[in-house]
Amino acid sequence: MTKAKKLSLKQNYTMLTKGLDWEPSYQKKEDIFPQLSFEGIKIHNWDNWEDPFRLTIDAYWKYQGEKEKKLYAIIDAFQQNNGQFNVTDARYIQALKIFINAVVGLEYSAWRGFTRLGRELGDASPRIATQMQAIDEMRHATTQTHAISHYNRFFEGMGNAPYQYDHAWYLSIPKSFFDDACSAGPFEFIVAISFAFEYVLTNLVFMPWMSGAAYNGDMSTVSFGFSAQSDEARHMTLGLEVIKFLLEQDPDNVAIVQKWIDKWFWRAYRVLSLVATMMDYMLPKRVMSWDEAWTIYYEENGGALFADLARYGIKPPRNAEVTIKEKGRLSHEMWSIFYANRDVVGFPLWLPSQEEMAWFSEKYPDTFDKYYRPRFEYWQELEDLGTPYTNSTLPQLCQVCQWPCLFTEADDPTEFVHRETEFDGEIFHFCSDGCHQIFEDEPKKYIQAWLPVHQIYMGNCLLPDADPSSPDFNPMAEAIRYMGIKPGVDGGLFKDHSDAKNWEKWTERPANIHQGASTDFVRKTSSQNSK
Template sequence: MAKLGTTGRYRALTRDLMWDPKSVDWKQVYPLVEAEGIILKDPSRWEDPFRMTFNQYVKIQAEKEHLHHAIRHAFEAHHGHARVVDSRWFEGVKAFAVAVQPAEYQAHRLMAYIGRNIPVEAIRFATFNQALDELRHAQIEIKHYAYLSRYYDGFHAYAKTNENLWFNTVPKSFFDDALTAGPFEALIAIAFSFEYVFTNILFLPFAASAAAVGDEHFASVGKSVQSDESRHMALGMSAMKMLLEEDDRNVPIVQRYLDKWYWRAYRLFSVVATLVDYYPRVRPISWKKAFEMYVEEQVLHGLFKDLEKYGIRPPRNFEDSIKEKEHYSHVTMRILDHAKQVNYFRGFKLQPDDYEWLHNEYPNTFDRYYAPFFRKMDDHVLAVASPGLPAVCAVCQIPTEFPNPDNPSEMWTQYAEHKGKTYQFCSPGCKTIFLEEPEKYIQFWWPAESYLSGEFGSTLEDMFEYFGFTPEETNEHYSSRDYYRWIRYREALGLDRSFQVNG
């Protein structure tokens, strides 16, 4: 047999693994492929833009694993956790743990679902690789949390907290929504809206913040993950173009998916805005500037210009997301402060340098609308804690506490009736999504209802047992045992405090 060339070898190792079923009807094997109305004429012509074989994939990933774990071992051996400029950074890592790591794991399930149900060779092999990527991401993040659990509250029952904490209903709702959609909608949800549009703003600013505050381990996690995301982004872009080029009848379907999943992904990333603007004591970039760079310039005013030739317009509600960039991180931090007594990551008193930086980055909004709220906590750590459980959006599961960006003195809360029951939403974007698929969202899990029904038990202690942590692991960081442990650890190492703390 003649030796295969590069193209022939690639096809033999990836494309030629497909076959047409003989003893079972094709539609029985792929029952969902026609359910969404997507037209596939000749998808075999579509290529994975990276044209990567499995042995190449394993070699590249092994090299990245070796480098990452070398950095991890050095960080742990040299007491890296005590060398960050301010221990409140690890409260942000805790929030990242509940918001992002479960999403990584769910993403690997979602890619397997897409690959199983879309009979396109290149998509199946690319989603197989990405499913492995997402599982690797989840594992290296958990490894970091396991190390931190030796020194910080909140991680000792991570699996239980991950499953039961009300805060995790936000990423759960996103991925449950995608996993119960058709495979093509799921492809747009994860490969395009989540990966292409927002992945840069997830990992690049937060990894840069980790490096700036001295958390070399988490900076390595971010770099290792982001190096995979370039392939994921390429898959999302090329797969969407393939659908648009297959048949003009696909255009309105893809547009509907883009409208929905842009807003779903945008709301999912609300906590990232806070992690960029608030938790680091040294901030390389603000959420507003990162949003302008990675979403406005590269996606909304860049990519969608290229998609105009297919008849695709920018996503519905994208203008609302641009208006919110002046408010997004502050509102989310305010929501987290309201509920810090029932979260396993703490809030904290803002320090003078925090007020100065936020004033300089958000001169039009921070001092006027948000600084007075945070100053209330200067005198009492629970001054801004909510006395009860918040009402949450029936779509994104975030508390309905967002202001109208056109008039920040009024709330943006929306309402809709369905089958005699009133539902509320954080924004017009979520309300519109609900009205298009109400039967899907009326099944959402609301922690307040579960608490009142006795799902958590009958006492406050029962609720914390259900969550997997204790009241001592909540509230404010600078008055917590975590902070004092960190100070004592630094003193034992002969390290000076990099930043002063008032109160």
């Protein structure tokens, strides 16, 4: 028996793509790929698609298998060594709740989106590339779930991520982002996710966030972060290839692509406000401020990218200046609204300590002391008096990004943004020019938004066992229960939360390293130690 000669990587890849493809003979191509024309993108020659990686199935499985082995070995070791108690303090764990409840759902949605591209794109090579990415996204959702599920054995608020992603009011922000992309055409989806999100902005999630996890002792999160990071490098390269391919195919594509870059840069930026909040307020040991991260990862890196794309006629995203003007206030505005609404979110809130406020004063010299320190000091006084500041009214939401309309004017942090329009005789509100412009381009898409505040007022957010006719019916508590948040358990003040109390009981260390211990478990231990 003669042994077949091993194929070269290039031959192998060509056989996997062109070799397995065929020219249809009894169906028209446009009937097989019906989604390729309605967006107005013109592709003259799919052969010009250059897959930057030429990944074959056996190579892909081998690389990913090795990464999985390493990752799960670390997660095992983390679990056996009770690594969940080696993180800085129990506030860090609250940030993981946003990760498991928001980011995992995004990864899963990315899997859905790329799976569709693996079916719909017009050539075997990009179909293979997007299928591989789809599998990556599923792998990320899975490994993130496995890494964080260990924390779920010890802490509240992480046990029902897919349900919360689909129901919780503030998770409609990331969910609506990806639903918007998945319900767009295939070219818009790939520009939105591969380019605007992955290429332009994903470093903002992975670099500061994963170094923050490392700095706070969370080796489990760091490991899946780095395991995913090597996939991200491939995704980013795909994003750049997509843009160049579309722009080189036809000059008419430039305006369409520019519109999508403008839209999806803004959509992604609004979602990343959550990351700003996590970086500045939820990491007990901070790596860099949101202001610094935005300067490096968007203004400097993004600036170089758009200078490079200028030769195609592509301009930096519309409203990029607004993101730069907002960077000194974004996380502070966010944390304020989360704190005021802490009884209806899935994680407990705290006020920044003196040490943290000193750090903010240094990192945000133009804004923090002037606009935000006074309110945090006032709120601290109220907490100390036992009458903490709480908002009890639901906010007006942006029709597009679904954030509460909490943002202030780019040139004046004391004036709220008001943008509204009418369509078909109905009124719609927006948080920004960016979201308003997106609506005006496709109003018939965004009038469909499932806005949690409105749904609550319609009475649609009730579990089957809720009884609105009962005398002790509490509509807000019922709405929270519907959203997968346990009233009185998941939100509230951090110092009163079971995670903080259990942390001190189990570790005999303060749940908040800046405030000192709040239970006797630590006080007892520290006084014994001092004897």
